[in-house]
């Protein structure tokens with residue numbers, strides 16, 4: 001099945017009526033109070049942006065596209081401008097750009113192409129990802145969509161420049177001397193964005209267990225949208 005066919009099924013093609021689009025995606029979700037996000041400057045969370053049926057279709061498509069056919073990988077990559085909103089990843093990119101206040105104007109306004117890289121991560125029970133800062137070759141303003149099982153993302157501040165550098169290089173080896181720790185529960189259909197301090201001065205990760213129980217109870221697949229810094233962009 002091609003991206004286009006899937007998109008047509010999910011959101012309706014140009015010919016179809018607008019009701020279909022509205023059924024799948026809330027066009028203007030009202031930002032809800034976000035206690036965790038207030039604690040991490042530059043973190044924004046929007047809950048339930050994609051409805052259950054759309055999440056299920058994304059989960060199936062991502063599973064087939066990145067993790068089927070005997071592949072043992074738990075990570076897939078996309079490189080290239082995500083500007084075609086008739087594709088599933090392009091549609092997420094468009095949505096991320098359209099959600100009010102998700103990304104600061106300084107990020108949205110500074111880019112011709114909002115995202116040109118996506119990483120797709122799959123987590124099964126007992127799996128997680130170490131505390132890290134995304135590689136510095138990616139620009140400010142990173143957006144993550146969650147599908148499948150719920151999980152807790154943990155964020156910790158890293159004040160010292162050297163620690164930040166290490167965190168940006170070695171997932172799981174981040175050193176934080178700051179006892180602050182913020183947990184954000186992410187469910188299917190939720191979207192988060194990390195900008196400014198949340199992007200560069202806090203690590204994020206998904207611990208394997210939380211309070212003695214597996215963090216991921218049912219398979220979770222995430223899509224993280226990023227933009228290569230201009231000097232990395234060879235196109």
Ligand SMILES: O=C(O)CCC(=O)C(=O)O
Pocket residue numbers: 119121129134144145204222223224
């Ligand atoms: O699974 C997620 O939501 C985040 C993944 C992540 O932090 C990364 O791939 O850098």
Ligand SMILES: [Fe+2]
Pocket residue numbers: 132133134204
């Ligand atoms: Fe990350």
